[in-house]
Amino acid sequence: MITVRKAEQGDAAAMGRVYVDAWRDAYPGLLADAGLLAMSPERQAFAWARTISRQSDDNFVLVAERSRYGIVGLASGGRCRDRDARHDGEVYALYIDPNHQRGGAGRALLEGMFAALREAGCRDGIIWALAGNPARTFYEQIGGIEVAHRSAETFGECHEEVGFEFPELCLLQSESVLRS
Numbered sequence: 001m002i003t004v005r006k007a008e009q010g011d012a013a014a015m016g017r018v019y020v021d022a023w024r025d026a027y028p029g030l031l032a033d034a035g036l037l038a039m040s041p042e043r044q045a046f047a048w049a050r051t052i053s054r055q056s057d058d059n060f061v062l063v064a065e066r067s068r069y070g071i072v073g074l075a076s077g078g079r080c081r082d083r084d085a086r087h088d089g090e091v092y093a094l095y096i097d098p099n100h101q102r103g104g105a106g107r108a109l110l111e112g113m114f115a116a117l118r119e120a121g122c123r124d125g126i127i128w129a130l131a132g133n134p135a136r137t138f139y140e141q142i143g144g145i146e147v148a149h150r151s152a153e154t155f156g157e158c159h160e161e162v163g164f165e166f167p168e169l170c171l172l173q174s175e176s177v178l179r180s
Contacts, residue, residue, distance in 0.1 A: 002105050004112035007052045007061040007074065014071035015063065016045030022095035030132045035155030051076060058120040062112050064096070064105040072100035075109040077117060080126065087165065089122030106138060107171065114169040124167045128152075131160040139164040143172040 007015065020039045027036060052061050059078035066072045073096040080090040091113050096105045117125055127144060129136040140146070144164030152161050 001067055002072070002103070002108045003065045003067075004062055004108050005065070006055070007048075007063045009049055009052055011063050011071055012045045012049035012052060013041070015048040015074045016041040016043070018071060018074055018097045019044045019048070019093075019095050021098055025098035026133055026135055027130065030130055030159070032155040032157055048074070060113075060116050060120075062109055062116070064109050066100060066103070066105070069100065072097045072103075073105040073109050075113045077113045077125070078120070079122070085126065087124050087126040089117035089120070089125035089169065091117075091125060091127040094127065101135075107142065110142065110171060114166065114171070118169050122169065124165065125169050127164045127166070128161045129164065131162050136162060136164075141172070143170065 020041045023031075023039060024036050048061070055061055056078075059076075061076045062074065063071045064073035064075075073094075075091060075094045077089060077091040077093075080087045081092070082090075091110070094106060094109060094113075096109075114125065126148070127139055128150070129139060131149070144166055146162055147165040148163035150161050150163070151158050153159075
């Protein structure tokens with residue numbers, strides 16, 4: 001069973017591990033190998049601890065836990081960071097431990113994040129994904145509409161990101177998607 005809850009300081013170490021493992025699983029060949037190998041769960045734990053400490057009524061961090069395994073995913077979000085965007089909310093990050101993908105954690109985290117965004121007064125939202133990320137199809141399957149492209153820099157290299165809009169902060173209820 002998957003439980004989604006607000007992240008706490010004690011979660012930071014597990015979140016750092018999940019974050020690094022998810023990046024190394026999703027981005028080889030898309031981002032610089034040297035950058036991926038240089039990522040440190042300890043540095044990411046420190047960064048997540050700082051992010052957790054800055055949570056507010058409109059900026060939040062959630063974790064997904066699975067009984068017997070602990071934290072298997074994380075998400076952060078809040079008000080859209082792009083002041084010129086037409087979206088109220090944004091999911092800043094969504095990462096699932098590669099050993100626990102396709103088990104419902106991503107969907108559960110997004111449902112929790114969308115509920116938190118609605119509670120913060122957001123009517124819609126956007127999620128950015130690396131254009132070549134194979135997991136981006138997850139956003140399409142659950143109802144995300146590709147609406148924007150932008151350039152971003154990671155590890156000193158430029159790459160393209162795709163923005164998926166969720167007009168009413170709702171997910172599609174498809175049986176094939178429920179296993180995502």
